[in-house]
Amino acid sequence: MPQYNAKVYVTLKPSILDPQGRTVERAxxxxxxxxxxxxxIGKxxxxxxxxxxxxxxxxxxxxxxxxxxxxIMEDARWELTEA
Amino acid sequence: MKTAVIQFPGSNCDTDALEAAKLLLDGDAQFVWHTETELPEGTELVFIPGGFSYGDHLRSGAIAARSPIMKAVGAHAEAGGYVLGVCNGFQVLTEAGLLPGALSRNRDLHFHCAPVHLVVENADTAFSRAYDKGQVIEIPIAHGEGNYYADAETIGRLETEGRVVFRYKDNPNGSLNDIAGIVNEGGNVLGMMPHPERAVELLLGSEDGRGVFESLKAK
Incomplete structure (x- = not known):
């Protein structure tokens, strides 16, 4: 059976405040x-x-x-490649 | 009022929830483990307690919201049964789609653990009728992700339909419209970040949380 690898990127929607991102930006x-x-900052x-x-x-x-x-608060995109 | 307190791995306010229900809802309360697929026969109130279910991994409440017992909780809510979600329980209810919106990181990134003042915005719900509209009550919060968010249309609907039950007097976390607790459209599901079950005896510092249970009992 074919094997696939997925990479998933989850980010806060642009309209949502990202306090972590702001803290890093200030640092x-x-x-x-x-x-x-x-x-x-996302996942x-x-x-x-x-x-x-x-x-x-x-x-x-x-x-x-x-x-x-x-x-409700996150956007997600993904890439699927054959492993 | 027959109460089922749902326990997930990482729930840590489950005993407080059970004790408050026993004290104020005539003693008939029991724990229900998350792998169960049915609620005990005759359950009237489902209490989803606070804590850090599944270590808050992925998102607070996300994994608990998809556990086996939640299908039965959804059916209970659908049939008009009462559901009370406190703190992590509120997060679980939004993740499960039983309440609108989402809870995200506190605006200042701090975990807030302190008594806060709430304004009772709607004293005409099954969870708040023991209070007076506009009454200010003191109930503790203990959360890092209590920043209530929903799109503008949802917030507008919550406000016009009187579904904001409790509002922070001094917003501790960045919640839109200072929202601390909301009900679903049917008024039978309440989610709130503050812990009424931790404020049911003066020995605990406040008994202002009793009203939530007394409201339910008066049903």
Whole structure:
């Protein structure tokens, strides 16, 4: 059965305040990186799936949208590659 | 009032929830483990307690919201049964889709553990009728992710439908519209970040939380 590797990126929606990102941004500014802005912190998730490609793609979409991210406050994108 | 207190791995206010229910809801309260698929026969109130279910991994309440017992909790709510989610329980209810919106990191990134003042915004719900509208009560909070968020349309609906039950007097976490507790459309599901079960005896510092249980009992 074909094996696939998925890389999932979950980020806060642009409209949601990211206090972690802002804290890091301020720290960078204190370290003289004054030209750095818009720091946003998200999550990176890897997983492996086995199965036929079309089924795995649909399954991954379901997993990402219904479990790995909360669409109320997060955006998610993913990459699927054959392992 | 027959009460089921749901326990997840990492729940840590479960005993307080059970004791408060026993003290104020006629003693008929029991724990229900998250792997169960049915609530005890005749359950009237489901109490989802605070804590750090599944270590807050992925998102607070996310994994607990998808555990086996939650299907039965959803059906109970659908049938008009009462559900009370406190702190992590509120997070679980939003993740499960039983309440709108989401709870995100506190605005200042700090974990806040302190008594706070709440304004009773709606004293005409099954959870708040023992209070007076506009009454200020003191109930403790203990959370790092209590910053209530929902899109503008949802917030507008909550406000116009009187579904904001409790509001912070001094917003500790950045919640939109100072929201501390809301009910669902049917008024039978309440989620709130402050802990009424920790404020049921003067020995604990406040008994202002009793009203939530007394309201339910008066049903």
């Amino acid at each position: 960078l500014s204190h370290l003289n990186h004054e030209n750095v802005g818009s720091v946003r 990176y998730i890897e997983l492996n799936l086995s199965g036929e490609k079309a089924e795995v793609e649909a399954q991954l979409k379901d997993i990402v949208e219904n479990v790995l991210s909360n669409p």
